[in-house]
Amino acid sequence: MNGTREVLISATVAHLDGRGLDGLTLRQIARDAGVSHGAPLRHFTSLSALLSAVAAESFDTMTEAIQLRVARLGDNPLAQLLEAGRAYVDYALANPGPYELMFRPELLDRSDADYFRASVAAYEQLATLTANAQATGWRSDTPHALLTGVLWAGVHGIASLQIQGALPAATNTHDPSGLLAVFQIDLAGLPAAPDRSNS
């Protein structure tokens, strides 16, 4: 149960939560986990492999958190899509360390099967929500993959810049959901409100 492999992953997550990527080395993780500096290589072929496992876990956690938030809403695809965007940014800002790791390909092993699966699952989640929204007529003329990519880029850009404090003070003091509110105007502004055509 508390196998070394799990301890290593826990130590990595703890370090990410505490100090982020700063000082996150294989030997430091080993020290935190209470094992020798060579022990991690018995469970992961490299530092990248260990970080990929952690990144995959973080992707899964984020996907679940988003799913929970979306599930609370009724069957309103556009509202669900917006809520997913907010939940995405909320997760990133609440877990900046793991989030940064997820989008640092040079630290990860891109061929890691679990990382690939988890990242694709996250994308598929957004793609499905986008498709549902488009099915209601909202932006049905925009190519699906293109729209999904742009929406992802939007929330990713907000999360990234906010985490690294790159947004100037005036923007930074706003609630992150406030940023998304602008997207909401975008999203809801164009064709018709989705559930009004049903009542």
Place this chain on the structure above:
Amino acid sequence: MNGTREVLISATVAHLDGRGLDGLTLRQIARDAGVSHGAPLRHFTSLSALLSAVAAESFDTMTEAIQLRVARLGDNPLAQLLEAGRAYVDYALANPGPYELMFRPELLDRSDADYFRASVAAYEQLATLTANAQATGWRSDTPHALLTGVLWAGVHGIASLQIQGALPAATNTHDPSGLLAVFQIDLAGLPAAPDRSNS
């Protein structure tokens, strides 16, 4: 003229253009520049300081490139804003190495005056274009700093994900300007077309 300082910066830029951040070490830069491994520290207090100088230069280059593209257009603030967004993404995709460096605070020296100046100048450029567009009535009710931040996050997210190949194939094969076209719909969709009210 061909002082060691300039040679070091050139070598760094060349490395960024050729291999990106991969293998970009102080000693490798020194080897490329044909000096000893300790020489760079005579001109820069640390690796971060050298990288900050290069990042500042890249920011300035990008700002100029955007300004050129915008200046070609007539006095149509909304069209200028859109063109700036396209020029931003174009620069990032044409110079992925320098662009990645610009947004890697842990590699840079945040207190570097020139880096700060150059990054603020880039932000101010976008802020001005945004303000001009808002002055025509476009989204004049959205707080200026908030809108600027969201626009920046949008293009930054697109550029970042595209550079690291994180967007799936269907999205990736599109012309990057195609991605922005979706933003164009957003931007132009809401109130009124800006120049029609003039003719």
Place this chain on the structure above:
DNA sequence: GCCGAAACGTAGACATTGTCTACACATCGT
């Protein structure tokens, strides 16, 4: 139960990195 093999863990190498220090040479203002 035994025992060989596999898994697991440790300790010590090795090359490489950023930075520091000691030293040498040049350049230049006075």
Place this chain on the structure above:
DNA sequence: ACGATGTGTAGACAATGTCTACGTTTCGGC
């Protein structure tokens, strides 16, 4: 002319990722 300052080199130092050699521990088939 000469001391100070600037510039370059070479050698240290600690730290890192990974490799190898060497012990344990564990465990499945006889």
